[in-house]
Amino acid sequence: MKLDAKIPEGPLEEKWFNYKKTARLVNPANRKKLDVIVIGTGLAGSSLAASLGEMGYNVKSFCFQDTPRRAHSVAAQGGVNAAKNYKNDGDSIYRMFVDTLKGGDFRAREANVYRLAECSVNLIDQAVAQGVPFGREYGGYLNNRSFGGVQVSRTFYARGQTGQQLLLGTYQALMRQVNKKTVELYSSHEMLDLVLVDGKARGVIVRNLETGEIERHAAHAVVLATGGFGKIYYLSTLAMGCNGSAIWRAHKKGAFFASPSWTQIHPTSLPQSGDYQSKLTLMSESLRNDGRIWVPKNLNETRIANDIPEEERDYYLERRYPAFGNLAPRDISSRAAKERIDAGHGVGALKNAVYLDFSKAIREQGQAKIAEKYGNLFTMYEKITGINAYKEPMMISPAAHFSMGGLWVDYELMTTIPGLFALGEANFADHGANRLGANSLLQASVDGYFIAPYTIANYLADQIRIGKIATDHPAFEQAEKEVKEKLEHLLNIKGDKTVDYYHKKLGKLLYDYCGLARTKEGLEFAIEEIKKLRDEFYKNVHVPGTNETINSELEKAGRVADYLEIGTLMCYDALTRDESCGAHFREEYQTEEGEAARNDEKFQFISAWEWPGSLDQEPILNKEELTFEYVKPTIRSYK
Amino acid sequence: MKLNLKIWRQKDRKSQGKLVEYAIDNVNTHMSFLEMLDTLNEQLISKKEDPIEFDHDCREGICGQCGVVINGNAHGPLENTTTCQLHMREFKDGETILIEPFKAAGFPVKKDLKVDRSAFDRIISAGGYVSVNTGQAPEANTIPVSHETAEAAFDSAACIGCGACVATCKNGSAALFTSAKITQLALLPQSQQERKERALNMIVQMDEEGFGHCSNTEACEVECPQGISVLNIARMNYEYNRASFLKFKKK
Numbered sequence: 001m002k003l004d005a006k007i008p009e010g011p012l013e014e015k016w017f018n019y020k021k022t023a024r025l026v027n028p029a030n031r032k033k034l035d036v037i038v039i040g041t042g043l044a045g046s047s048l049a050a051s052l053g054e055m056g057y058n059v060k061s062f063c064f065q066d067t068p069r070r071a072h073s074v075a076a077q078g079g080v081n082a083a084k085n086y087k088n089d090g091d092s093i094y095r096m097f098v099d100t101l102k103g104g105d106f107r108a109r110e111a112n113v114y115r116l117a118e119c120s121v122n123l124i125d126q127a128v129a130q131g132v133p134f135g136r137e138y139g140g141y142l143n144n145r146s147f148g149g150v151q152v153s154r155t156f157y158a159r160g161q162t163g164q165q166l167l168l169g170t171y172q173a174l175m176r177q178v179n180k181k182t183v184e185l186y187s188s189h190e191m192l193d194l195v196l197v198d199g200k201a202r203g204v205i206v207r208n209l210e211t212g213e214i215e216r217h218a219a220h221a222v223v224l225a226t227g228g229f230g231k232i233y234y235l236s237t238l239a240m241g242c243n244g245s246a247i248w249r250a251h252k253k254g255a256f257f258a259s260p261s262w263t264q265i266h267p268t269s270l271p272q273s274g275d276y277q278s279k280l281t282l283m284s285e286s287l288r289n290d291g292r293i294w295v296p297k298n299l300n301e302t303r304i305a306n307d308i309p310e311e312e313r314d315y316y317l318e319r320r321y322p323a324f325g326n327l328a329p330r331d332i333s334s335r336a337a338k339e340r341i342d343a344g345h346g347v348g349a350l351k352n353a354v355y356l357d358f359s360k361a362i363r364e365q366g367q368a369k370i371a372e373k374y375g376n377l378f379t380m381y382e383k384i385t386g387i388n389a390y391k392e393p394m395m396i397s398p399a400a401h402f403s404m405g406g407l408w409v410d411y412e413l414m415t416t417i418p419g420l421f422a423l424g425e426a427n428f429a430d431h432g433a434n435r436l437g438a439n440s441l442l443q444a445s446v447d448g449y450f451i452a453p454y455t456i457a458n459y460l461a462d463q464i465r466i467g468k469i470a471t472d473h474p475a476f477e478q479a480e481k482e483v484k485e486k487l488e489h490l491l492n493i494k495g496d497k498t499v500d501y502y503h504k505k506l507g508k509l510l511y512d513y514c515g516l517a518r519t520k521e522g523l524e525f526a527i528e529e530i531k532k533l534r535d536e537f538y539k540n541v542h543v544p545g546t547n548e549t550i551n552s553e554l555e556k557a558g559r560v561a562d563y564l565e566i567g568t569l570m571c572y573d574a575l576t577r578d579e580s581c582g583a584h585f586r587e588e589y590q591t592e593e594g595e596a597a598r599n600d601e602k603f604q605f606i607s608a609w610e611w612p613g614s615l616d617q618e619p620i621l622n623k624e625e626l627t628f629e630y631v632k633p634t635i636r637s638y639k
Numbered sequence: 640m641k642l643n644l645k646i647w648r649q650k651d652r653k654s655q656g657k658l659v660e661y662a663i664d665n666v667n668t669h670m671s672f673l674e675m676l677d678t679l680n681e682q683l684i685s686k687k688e689d690p691i692e693f694d695h696d697c698r699e700g701i702c703g704q705c706g707v708v709i710n711g712n713a714h715g716p717l718e719n720t721t722t723c724q725l726h727m728r729e730f731k732d733g734e735t736i737l738i739e740p741f742k743a744a745g746f747p748v749k750k751d752l753k754v755d756r757s758a759f760d761r762i763i764s765a766g767g768y769v770s771v772n773t774g775q776a777p778e779a780n781t782i783p784v785s786h787e788t789a790e791a792a793f794d795s796a797a798c799i800g801c802g803a804c805v806a807t808c809k810n811g812s813a814a815l816f817t818s819a820k821i822t823q824l825a826l827l828p829q830s831q832q833e834r835k836e837r838a839l840n841m842i843v844q845m846d847e848e849g850f851g852h853c854s855n856t857e858a859c860e861v862e863c864p865q866g867i868s869v870l871n872i873a874r875m876n877y878e879y880n881r882a883s884f885l886k887f888k889k890k
Contacts, residue, residue: 051773066694067760069800070702086780122776129776131769131827133784133792140783158793164701165796172768179764187757210749239697273669278677279698380700383717383724384671449773498684500677544684549651550692550750553684 003256003608003624006410007111012097012630016115019411023454024461031056034460035219035469037204039191039246041068043167043441044424045225046174047448048456053177055453057460060217061174061183062206064190064241064555069171072227072239073444076163077284077377078147079155080127080441082120087144091152093117098631099150100439103329104404104432105582105598106633107259107606109626111411112429116439119446124156126449130169134158145289146327147437155438160284160376166441170448189215190555191246192483194222194253194420197475201420205479207487209555212548214484216476218469221419221456224250225448228403228425230263232563232570233515234500234507236400237269237282243559244566247407247426255415256608256622258428259405260566261574262583264435265516267333269399270384271353280399281384283356283377285437288326290361290370291394293317293333295345295354305347305355305393316340324638331434331583331596332638334398338516339594341397353395362390398516402440404431404583405573408608408624412455413447416608419463421456423447428606433582487547490557495540499556502537506530506560506567514571519587523575527568534564534615569609572619579603600633640666640727643735644679646691649748652755656748658737668728672715673698673705675727693752700724700864703799706806707752708739713803713862721801721864741802743811744849756802758848759816765844766837767820769830782828795823797865804859804867810851815859817845818875819867825878835882842879 008015026034034057038049041063049061063071083096096117101108124142128134134156135143144153158165177183188209195203195218203218229244230236251257268287269280294313301308316336318325328336337354340346347353362370367390371378381389407415407422409429414421424444431439513519513526537560545551580589580596581603589597610620641664649656663679670678673695680690695705700721707722709715715725730736738752746754784792796819804815821838824830830837853872860869 047773054772065696065702065704066756067800069760070696070704072697072702074703074799075697075699075701084779122774125776125779126771126773128779128782129769129771129829131792131796131824131829133789133796133823133827136784136786136789138786140785141780158796161701161797164799165793168796172763173771173773175760175764176768176770178760185760187760239699239702241696274667276667276670276674276678278671278674281699380724383700383720384726386726386728453774496685498681500681542684542687544687544689550753552692553690 001610001622003408003622004410005109005624006412007109008411012110012114015111016118020454023458026457026461026464028056030464032058033464034058035060036221036223036456037217037219038062038223038225039204040071040225040227040426041171041174042071042073042225042227042424043170043444044448045071047170047445048223048225048423048452049183050170050173050177051449051453052456053180053182056182059177059183060186060219062186062189062191064209065187067187068174068185069168071167072242073167073441074164075239076441077160077282078286079145079157079162079438080123080166080445081147081154081438082124082156082442083117083154084121084124086142087153089152091154093121095152096120096154100436101432101631102634102636103436104434105636106432106600106604106628107581107626108430108432110628110630115451116430116443116446119450120442122450123442123445127166127169130173132158132165132169145286147285150436157286160286160374163441166445170445192249192558193479194250195475195479196253196417197469197473200418202469203471203476205483210550212546212551214480216471216480218471218476220460220463220466220469221421223421223423223452223456224407224426225423226426228406229566230400230403232507232566233400233511234503235272235277235280235511237266237280240279243562245559245562247422248562248566250407250415250417250420252611253417254611255417255420256408256610257405257569258408258606258608259573260570260609261514261577262404262433263400264330264402264404264583265334265398266401267330267337267398268356268396270381271348271395271397272350281380282399282401283381283394283396285330287356287374287377290373291326291356291358292360293326293354293356295340295347299344301347314345321638328638329434329436335516335585337398348395353397355393356396357393358389359393400511402435404428404433404435408606412458413452414455414459419459421452423452433584487554487558490541490543490554490561491547493538493541493543495542497540497542499541499543499553499560502533502541503560503563505533506563509533510567510570514574517585517587518574520575523571527571530564530567530571537561537564565615569619573607573609576607576621577603598635604633640668640730640732642666642730645735645737647739648691648751651750652747666727668726670727671698671723672709672725672727673723691752692750695723698723701799703801706741706801706803708741708806710737713741713806714864718861719864719866741806743805744851745805745811745813746802758850759800759802759813761848762813762817762841762844763820766833766840767824769824770833784828788826792823792826795819795826795867795871798867799865801864803862803864805850807858807862808851809856809858810854812853813845813848813850814853814872814875815863815867815869817841818871821878822871822874825874834878835885838875838878838882839886842875
């Protein structure tokens with residue numbers, strides 16, 4: 001299939017302007033005839049639902065949590081980028097565009113990335129108007145800080161809880177529309193399937209997680225704003241409920257899945273401490289502004305950090321990447337940490353961590369200043385580890401964090417299924433092979449506030465004559481039947497192993513063979529192993545309880561069943577990309593110095609995978625070639 | 640460590656609940672409290688028993704979804720800490736731990752340790768926002784906010800909506816939650832136009848949801864994971880009186 005990204009004509013700076021100028025509109029009187037379903041209430045989902053509600057469409061908003069305010073956007077700490085140039089340090093939309101494109105290792109679309117930088121300016125205005133309490137200078141103007149991968153201060157922040165504050169802003173906008181009855185809210189509901197009528201997205205099947213009831217909901221357009229699937233690694237920085245089920249089930253209905261193997265492994269997570277562990281906690285990357293990263297020069301070092309003299313410490317990021325030092329991008333920093341840990345310089349009980357040291361910053365700026373900037377992170381660190389990081393260095397380790405891949409979407413954020421849109425982390429757009437810090441809150445928000453309201457209207461403009469979509473169409477009946485059968489099947493296996501047992505096994509396989517480093521042999525091995533694990537899961541998993549009540553194990557079982565399929569596709573994706581780029585590091589393709597070696601001649605494309613119809617067949621690869629008119633791909637060097 | 644657990648089990652909203660005892664013997668001190676419950680659940684599932692349902696999601700102390708009453712304290716023995724950030728090093732080998740759901744008239748139990756906190760959404764929906772439409776907001780720096788005001792607003796905005804304040808209050812009052820939002824928005828210049836209506840509408844909704852009144856025991860501040868100050872409640876009372884008075888004068 002020929003993939004059409006539908007990038008508008010004209011110079012880069014005018015593409016989005018030109019699109020908006022010519023996009024079709026829906027008359028206000030007609031909007032109430034149109035229904036839109038939005039799955040997910042994070043930054044992307046709730047900002048879109050609120051925006052469409054304001055405009056007068058009928059919106060149904062779904063989330064699996066007990067309230068929309070719990071969406072995992074809430075946990076993002078560090079900040080959100082915007083090219084406001086408030087610091088007068090040379091920032092501009094164009095520079096942000098270049099940084100982002102380069103940070104993504106030239107595996108993102110120019111037009112999308114430019115639009116992201118362009119809309120970043122409006123997002124700060126929007127959030128401030130909603131009462132988001134961003135950090136301020138004493139004169140009352142907004143403050144910034146810098147983040148990994150850039151050399152200007154363009155990151156806006158609300159202490160270490162920027163995600164929470166942005167989310168509360170958009171959650172409040174959503175609840176305002178709920179009160180006005182333009183948005184109908186369904187919390188504790190999980191999407192289990194997408195319904196297509198005549199090839200178009202026309203609705204969803206959801207499960208009421210409290211009663212087990214399976215419900216049908218119809219609409220003129222369906223939007224997936226469900227976040228990423230990094231929890232597939234089991235140990236990750238994501239919330240326990242984050243999953244890939246909605247996008248995977250849409251994929252099985254025909255939506256292409258792009259770049260599934262590009263998962264960001266974040267460098268500043270707390271290290272794993274034991275087998276019982278359910279997740280890894282992220283420490284904000286902003287800590288790298290003042291913290292210095294090092295490991296002991298000696299192998300098998302037994303002294304505690306504070307007893308190791310300066311000359312016996314290896315500040316490996318500052319040594320290898322002098323221009324960016326501790327602020328090197330996430331993929332570079334994560335791999336450098338893994339390299340040192342694998343070489344035997346790791347610290348901590350399991351020797352799986354590196355130090356993040358604030359002693360110099362505390363000496364120079366005083367503890368009070370550091371506490372003002374990062375106090376809540378130091379408190380959180382002490383709660384989890386029992387260690388006071390003002391007195392001794394933190395220990396950090398790489399952990400799975402963000403899915404750069406997701407459903408393939410065109411410039412309008414529409415998938416290959418007409419009427420099905422994917423926003424924020426659920427789509428693949430904008431980030432490329434790597435995401436720079438403080439760009440994820442941005443992408444989710446601008447997709448929902450500023451982009452999708454235009455592009456969805458453009459699609460809905462010719463849907464006004466359709467009338468209400470009925471939920472008694474055979475397609476709904478069929479989808480509901482299949483969902484029910486799947487749930488019954490999981491409940492009836494009645495084996496001996498828990499759902500988590502399989503999830504942990506899958507996570508370990510993926511981390512070892514499709515994680516920070518990959519090889520051809522490793523990926524081929526993992527594909528076979530995941531197949532075996534999937535077979536065993538369907539023979540031997542035990543899902544207790546029934547479908548007619550709250551049943552967390554049943555919810556997890558459905559998600560892990562999907563992960564067992566997504567995992568295979570991740571490996572295929574990594575296997576076909578014979579190069580190293582961004583988060584994807586194939587050991588066969590590296591420079592003599594151990595840096596990633598990209599191959600633009602052969603791999604300057606987006607891999608968009610097509611569901612082959614069954615798990616017995618190999619997924620079908622479609623390519624969207626990338627062209628770079630404005631920024632010539634260069635080797636990413638942070639030295 | 641070995642522990643004896645007494646856990647509230649309740650089939651659904653309508654059923655009568657009861658305390659059930661469980662013994663667990665492979666507890667590591669570095670585990671979080673929720674990982675201890677995960678471990679217990681793995682054992683229960685292996686024995687083909689129904690696991691214990693509890694609320695949780697981010698496990699980073701920020702989503703606000705987790706929360707149980709541990710030995711009589713909302714979120715357990717540590718001050719200003721969510722249940723997910725509580726670790727087993729706070730407990731002693733052989734200890735008996737009582738685990739119950741957040742109990743309040745405004746929070747019906749859904750199952751086991753899960754409660755329904757949707758009343759909080761309805762309080763926000765009644766006015767806890769700035770009525771600005773999306774897309775055309777004015778340039779952010781055109782409305783300066785002093786550093787101190789922004790920080791004070793943040794202190795109130797930091798509420799994670801977990802409901803520990805309600806669970807720990809002898810009156811089951813939602814005053815701390817509601818007042819935090821009212822205070823955040825009352826401090827900021829962006830939201831002065833709706834200040835009166837917001838205070839009145841949110842407080843009316845809070846009362847309609849069945850939450851009790853604040854009688855200034857200040858227990859909420861002690862249990863609040865974000866250390867939200869009871870001064871917010873004083874501020875809410877001021878905002879309510881101000882709004883009532885101004886409304887009265889208008890007529």
